[in-house]
Amino acid sequence: MTKNDSVPIGFDEFVKLTNIAHWIYRIWTIAFILVGFTGNFTALIIFIRWANRLSVYIYFSFLCIINILILLIDMNYHFLLPFILDNKILVKNLLPITCKFIFFLTYLFRYLFIWTIVMINIDRFMYLNEHPFKKKFCQHRTAKMMCFVLILLSISANGHFLIYFNQPVITEVPLDNTCFLDGLTCHCKSLNTAYRSFWKNIWPIYNLMIFGIIPLVIMIICCILIIRNIYLTRRRIFDGRRNSDASVNSENDNLRSIIKTLIWLDLLFPITIFPLLFLQIYVNYQSPKHCEKIGIMNLVFSILFAMIYIKNTFAFFIFYFTGQKFRRAFSKLIHCRNTFDYAESR
Template sequence: MTKNDSVPIGLDEFVKLTNIAHWIYRIWTIAFILIGLTGNFIALIIFIRWANQLSVYIYFSFLCIINIVILLIDMNYHFLLSFILDDNILVKTLLPITCKFIFFLTYLFRYLFIWTIVVINIDRFIYLNEHSFKKKFCQRRTAKMMCFVLILLSFLANWHFLIYFNQPIITEVPLDNTCFLDGLTCHCTSLNTAYRSFWKNIWPIYNLMIFGIIPLVTMITCCILIIRNIYLTRRRIFDGRRNSDVSVNSKNHNLRSIIKTLIWLDLLFPITIFPSLSLQIYINYQSPKQCEKIGIMNLVFSLVFAMMYIKNTFAFFIFYFAGQQFRRALSKLIHCRNTFDYTESR
């Protein structure tokens, strides 16, 4: 950053690029909130009606609630309010009160979202295996307990925000002739020197492992095993054992829409998450210094951060296009019918 009385080189380009980035933030946050809240509320109504019939829909209901909270708190706070509120109100009034709670809630629900998808993958993998353990794990009671466990684990993984952000330092907005990265004009930190070192050097890797690599490997492994299990089931039926596998085939028929949904969610996870994680790690260790490069980075961030919320915003469309039963249920909901047919009861 440059803080000289003279105009920095590339300041005009920085201003143009950053203004474009701020308008991009406003446009996609408002659009995502409207689309996401509507879609997730509709999906939540459908899944709640199915929750008593199939345990996995408890997880999908939980996922819709998480999406709603992420759109209302996480995205709204970080990418809308900061670009529509006056800087003085944001820095002097809002941040000192909400800083540690927003950081805590942001990461709490981001972790909940991804690990809920991981648990859904594990649940369906166990469900497809003819093992006595599935009778205990793939039940509504277990699903509710697992949601509680996920909340507890996510709380433990992010409790440090509540402890060490108790005395936040608010960085004042730079002068007009200053080039700065968005998000660094007013942010929260801690007076604790050791925690600041943890935040800069350890937290990015810690976050990458818990929020990225470990869940991704688990999801891919479960997804491959699920597809393999379905393939082997179909092959057994082809080999002539149709009578013994009729019930399994019926279950797999109902499961296909869930598997399609999981595959889409599993694919969207690395596509939407890893670009922002990589950029944040890069900025943490090698922040750009030239004004024009800082402006370009602000523009890139405005697009990359939008990618992060695609899976939360458009989950409804994943459910809709991946599942015929979901489409039928939506049609019945629109026509105010109360019959939501489902054949499984696990």
């Protein structure tokens, strides 16, 4: 099974592939942090100025804040520090203190991100609906309250990390000539046997449902209904019943821009998230044993983990290329114009 008494078969290939993966982590994390922080902070300034006009801009502002926190805390901790710090320092000094908190914050932010997008879908669906309830739901006060509710629900869904990781067990750094999957060299465990069983057998499916399947189904349903309502609205305009109202036409143009942004966010979610989720579930139950396959898996993970942060990093560009009013607001912002037209947010 080995070339000699100490070196496993395929170890050289494992080292090459894993080193490439580690450089990939360093490159995209630094680039994503620089681009993502600048873009999200800029978008946040614009959306805050619009927040008192439409409830959806409260959610977009909240989304930008979450993106910044994900990039600075979640991505930085998991994919930059492990590859610029010595593993022994990380394991002995950093992880024992931050272990349970970083697990909690990681999933807290990720859940908040996806469910905020869900709320944007629901908000736009209600806005296009003729139900009287929309007047109460599509208010900035309601949007702020729903953001607070999302925080409470996300804390409840991930509070188990704070409870059961109170006595973390840190996996030792593997010995030389050992093939291992990245992410398994130094991580936290609970001493609670029942919780370890939950983490291995139930958590992957639990996470897939709450973070993936359920929000995706809601987004698809809302997106279909939103497109249907826009089609019906355009038919009414075409029939001439509202074609003389310029303000309504302007509002519809802005609404279509928001829907374009929303569709791109909806599409990027399954494209960037599900490949990693399914691969993690597969590895959890069928972990590779051969060194070369482990190295290949490390390389694949370095690419898939970059994919899941694309929507957080490049959200500004989604807003920019799908919204004409956003482009105008950004142009005024970079030219330091004080006469910011709030009416454009309508």
